[in-house]
Amino acid sequence: MIRFKFSTPDAQTLPTPSIFLFDVHRRFAAALHLFSIEDTVARGWPPQPRVLRQLFFSAWLYIPPWLRLRCYLLLGRFGAWFYGGGIEHTVQRLPFGLVLKRCIRYPSSAQNEPNALRLVERYAPDIPAPRVVDVGESNGETCLLMTHLPGQMLNDVLHLMSYAERDRFADDLANASTAAALFLFCNTLGGPVIDHRIPDGSGGPFRSEAEFNAHLTSHLECLPGDIVGEENVRYDHRSCFTHSDFHCTNLLVDRGRLRGIIDWECAGFLPEYWEFTKAMYSARQHPAELEVERKLWRYTPFGV
Template sequence: MFARALDRVASLTLQVRLQIGKKLFGSLGPTLVKISRNRVIKGPCQLPELEALNYVAKYTSVPVPKVCATHDQPEGFYIEMEYIQGTNLETAWIGGLLSPAQKKAIVQELAGFVEQLRRLKPPHEGIVASAGLRGALDYRIGTSLFGPFHNHEDFHSFLRGHIPMENCSQVYGERVSRCHSRQYRSCFPHSDLTLRNIIIRDGKITAIVDWAFAGWYPEYWEYTKAHYGLLDIPDWYAEFGRIVARYDDELAAERALWAQFDEPGMAQQWISSFASSRCVERTVV
């Protein structure tokens, strides 16, 4: 009973801090509130984001917000972290705030951070999981945690809705079949390395934020996921393709899958419909 009372007090305190923060500083987004000059609270979050923030801070020099505290709530948990001064790269890049030389310098700095992530050693090859080796999250797939997978074959099968490889070409085309037959290293990508998640100040990267989708994936995942955004910014993609290993076949394969599953959570619905139609065809035949 005493523990429940403490939980209610903690929950009320958090909500009050969030409301005061919104009044004083305004909201920074649907899940992010600045609560003081130096801190923000993000939430509700899922565990992979916290695991990634702590993992990257411990094993690399990639600039990430420092985690100050976490707050467990019935709807999820909230991460209290340092507020990073600066401008997101999307605003600066599209808004003409950067010279060509500044753009190249920022991209080169980013290249070093991406390389640090790619040098991290997985617990074993083939794994697909969060930094804590639990279920991962990526809205490219859906809004729920998935995995962990102990090999890429199982992960690719999951991406295909468990359509067997012998039927893959018929359903998704040759590119998906070819790429899902290859062997890949496991790397640790950010998995949402879009311009809005890179914070800059005075022409330098001060932080890379929003690590909700980070984890262990096939080596092509960073490159393909960087193209998953809504904005078409040709010069950014050209620069990005210059600093990271390109996986153009895999990008084409992923785009074939995106065309089928273009909304979070659509995959299983589409797969069920496809399976039902195949059953009907077999019955008619």
């Protein structure tokens, strides 16, 4: 419970609000909020995309690439007018089940996200990720055209989901976290890891987990063992293909089931615990690593 303390320089002309009236307002507000949630739940999940749109998109894939490229700018303008501006003006929904993303947050790794999506499509097609339609360049910026996924952002609907739906969603997300053992810790192109969690937002590629661990505390001029104890630091984790950003805004839900995982620009090959300790969704599978990560978080704010 959050507590507030009211004070006033002049109790005669500027009296403090009545605590009793605040309590009455709190009780009414809580009840009205429950009514609002009940109405939202009663409306149910939004309808699935129409068959006509799906058929149009299938035909769209057969259009020659050069013609699609010429349509992107026009579709982007229409999408901004029809759907509204996109996220941070970098992601814009387009007609016909398409999404256009300008890869400008991490210019040095602009090809990482499309390559990650191609890896998912080829080796893990059951993961509900966007499919790459085309990659082009406009005014020196890499543009990624991909399919639009159904569903709503998890942070918008989590409070509406039943406990059974939450359990199913957790199972879906766990199944989507497939791993493939490799030797390096790097992005999907074999280059530096891009991640908000590590110092300066990037580093590597790393030839061993010892190098990766050392980079996590490189801004402190010490090793992880100096902070959490050498006995708590492991060097034998597998290198696994990882989305690396299971944020609520990157997980799409429909009817209580996982329907999409978006924003793959941080994807790469990282220690097997990374997906879980960073998302803190399934931490029970790596309790020791999570405890080490929590201690390191105190010394390494995201993106520092």
